[in-house]
Amino acid sequence: MGPENATPDTKIARRRGYLSVQSRLLIMLLAASLVSTAVVGAVGYISGRESLRAEVVDKLTAMRELRTGEITALLGEVQREAALASNNASARGASVALNAGWEELAQSPLTAAQDAELTGYYSDTFLPRLENLTGEDYGDRAFVPESSEGRTAQYLFTRQDGAADRPAADPGDGSTYTRAYLDADAYFSDLVQTVGYTDVVVTNLDGDVVYTAAGGVDLGSNLSEGPFRESRLAQGIRDVVADNSVDAVVTTDIEEWTPALGFPVMWVVSPIGDDDGITGTIALQVPIQWINDVMTGYGKWQQQGFGTTGETYLAGADRLMRSTSRHLVETPDTYADAVIADGTTAETADRVTTAGGTVLLQPVRGTAVDDAIAGRTGTAISTEYIDGESLAAYAPLEVDGLDWVIVARMDADEAFAPVTDFARTLLVSTLALMLLVSILSLLLSQSFTRPIRRLATAVRRVSDGDYDTRVPDHGNDEFADLARSFNDMAAGLRVRQDLIDHQRTENDRLLRNIMPASLAEKYREGEETLAERHDDVAVVFAEMVGFDDYARTLVGQDEILALNELTRGFDEVAARCGVESVRTLRGGYLASSGLTVPRVDNARRAVEFAVGMRASVERFNTRTGATLDLRVGVDTGSVTSGIVARASLAYDLWGDAFRLASRLRRSGEEPGVFLTDAVRLRVEGLFDLADAGSVEVDGTTTAIWRVV
Template structure:
């Protein structure tokens, strides 16, 4: 082996010892760790995702089940209530009692109301009812508005309503005979206990009987609506009046109408719902029975009688009802458990402070608390489902929603729970999975370290032998004890040492071939300087024209092609460009994947180099047009032309890249994209020298060498 070959090997070996990087042992350790860790992570991730999804699904299923159970319960509650009212209204006692009260009320049509009786009724409203109503509603009312318009109504209220505290409901319910000797009092003594038993047994808020004209001829509590005409103010717009008219117009004793909640004035403006059914025999309707829905029973159903936690709703879950007006129809759990905390959370959730504080004050949010959430909107369109988002109390919640099927009511049911509580098992599971994964990763890391050390011992022996070769000892031999890949590597190493001399001879022959190839890459003058070892090889040239051509659309064409197809088309285009350069007397400098750099007057000085450059650019357009016609493509050209001084030379000595640069090259590059549209663009200098031969249009300006340069486009 020649001395130069040995020196080269030695130099490379020393360089390898000094070069920074990872050892084989380190790389092997990394690979073992990588494969093991990735496998562990993948398996853990699959288990984690499946487990997390299962836990989330379980939480969602639980909330959905609770919603369905509560929906079924409230629907059965109303169905039972509606059926009960229908049956009660057709009961013989109810029919006979209604007849008696209707007749008794009619007998009082022309009764004489004394001044004392009228004064007692007026005083009741002035001193008892209206102050209580105003305190409850925070509104002002005129007491005379509530005094019955009929003599019969005033007469009955003077005996049964006035003279007692308004909120003494038990006293009103117990009144049976005022001793006035009227037929109405006789009917109350006879049939009143039956209707009172309905209130006490079935927990109705009130039972009201009406005649065919809409007069309230009986009230179990003998309240302020006793004896009033519901078609007169302030009851004419009430849902009770609407429901009464609907059942009377139906003409059927089987008709039952249920009303939504409204603020009923005789109940101090409390939310009130009614179930109304006609009373009569056969086809003869004599009046109607209206039962005030027990709101406490609705709240008991929706709150599970206050046993939220025992029924799977945890610490934050609840089920509530919402009407078409987006207001609650049952009480909030937070309100019942902590009114002050409820008010603060509701305000933070977007509820008006006055509404939140009012709900906390009266300890009820029916017809007060708005719920403008996605779940409510979806349920009101008839859809059921599950969603997550911010609830009416401002917390992130998991919500199950559905419409209710209650005759006469357009309500939806919402079951919600704070996301943090609903998905708490998911959080615990995530923590356990992560801790388990960390333990597995630690064990895998220690095992990989041990295996890497055992595996790399033969490699260290080979490294020692390579260093001896680097020092010039070509007689070194590596023991080939093992019969695995390391044994094969040792045999290959021994063959390498024997063949180094032959390879060095081949290298010398290749140098001769490289000299020949060098002259094909650059001019002789540049090649000579390169062989001398010059680091900066440049030549200055004056009066040179530069063409910088760029293909537009080739990248889009290449996206749908394979690598071989792309190279084939590109070679076809470049051959066409080379032929055009040769015909125009232009020298190719270098080609790009999507462009072409050429000059005129660089190697061979030419007086008409500017004209030749412009003609060459125009011939490139012809080449592309022929190519497009043959291949059905749409490639266009964007070329820039300038003239002036340039510098040529060898750029990046290690890669033998011969290039051209200078102001003329830079300006040719810049003018080509002045508009972004295809075309041939030239500088002012080119235009001045060829304007008699070529027609130009002004295309714009560019900044060059501190001044504004006008750019012209070949028309």
């Protein structure tokens, strides 16, 4: 079959596994430009992302430090005011007078009617309000003082409203305690009215509460033995008394204070006295709102750079909040659902919304709080009590007497929104640049390879037999030189092909079977030597791999049927590739190209035939489930053909090319198509080849190449 009759399958097989020059050039340009663009984009993204992340972290850290300074300053100011309020003549005088009046109260206990009236205040007024707010039940006399002086003090000055911002009313009993209480109230209630404290509590050294500005049920109680003995206030008073120094100041953690109907309170305690000794203690009840105002920035989160989700809060070692939540302040209707979604119990969320505050109610968790409680300072992406993951800056709060931590947090999505926006912008820009580079690379590659494509098309046409093909040869560059050389080659091939076609016509007339016409003529003339030498012949010698093992699985004539099917497949490939079949073996196949019909491209046809044989075997394997393969040797050169058995008319080949092709097929155990160096030189660029070592034939070492 001549080039002009090449089928589409042959052309596809010829190009299979190759990339065109344009494709390679395009890949090269794209790889260089896209990799450069990607590297620049990646470096820009990493550096930009880290810079933006560092900026966000620094901003949140600055917010934490700002709030730390403000809350520390607030508590420090309260401690100084407590020390000043306790170490002046008014406080010392009030303490001495209250203590003296307290001792006299033991001489005037309440009557039965007065005691019943006091009990009625608890059962009818205080306890119902307390039980309604806390949900707990208390006995009628649970908070009634044990001592008679305590009950008398409550009867005289405990008020139903518990208001500390107005002076106490004179009960009119004329007792020393009443006069001392009213005198002390003139001084201590001024602290409430002018400074803003919620309450002022004064005790004697035995722990008896001898005065409260609010007139609550803690008045008259003994903080060493009474119902409030386990309170933080009681412990703070015991600490300052045990210190026995007028300069001592104790700040207590926030606690739920029963006399304040269970609302959270905080105390700063200082002893009352002078260098001669102390006479009692004073405790200033710090408004929780002061702490909330500092931690919330008076509700101006966005103006202070906290965005829509940022906030700072305080927490104790018990992992409960010590300040209010921004979300509760801004979105009280959705607060419960939000915190429940992040692990808070429904009961706790309901108590928070009912109380209108998160202090001592809302639990907090996560890396930030855990590390801060452990004494570490830093930043982390941490789970919080709300809104899932947050960027948090945390630190322990350095305030004497308080085991608190401070956390500045912001939702991770909002905190890193600039990083996300930057990444999105950079990605879009990089993709746009890559698209532009791809278009430019495509245009450049097309411009560069257009002459090559024209030459490739012309070469394919020539290989298909159109030797009249010409390509434009305008210009003075290398492509023009190549075009002129190609046109000269095509003209020469035209002449040569005309000669070959003429010779083939003559041969076709003489050939009757598989042998050359000259041999046929000699045979007819009765000559004994029926052999001819042929130059420039490609020899293909193939050996089946695995057929013996496969044949053992067959029965009867199935082996012959299998061999026939394989041979038919080889014959079809030979016809398609223009290769002459010489003889068929049980486990092999011998063929040549350029023997009976001279070919200018016999090496290419021989290699295509070898590759096609392996493809035919692969199709047989797919259909039958066999695992056969071929070892094929291909060489080109001189051979001798002839009839080796006159009686049986056996036609065969021998010679150097035959021996080398036969040697190649037995050069190793690995299946494949193996070429000599002479074949490689003729087909290089048409097939992908790999170095397969070398063989030695007749003392000569020949390089082997394998088609991959």
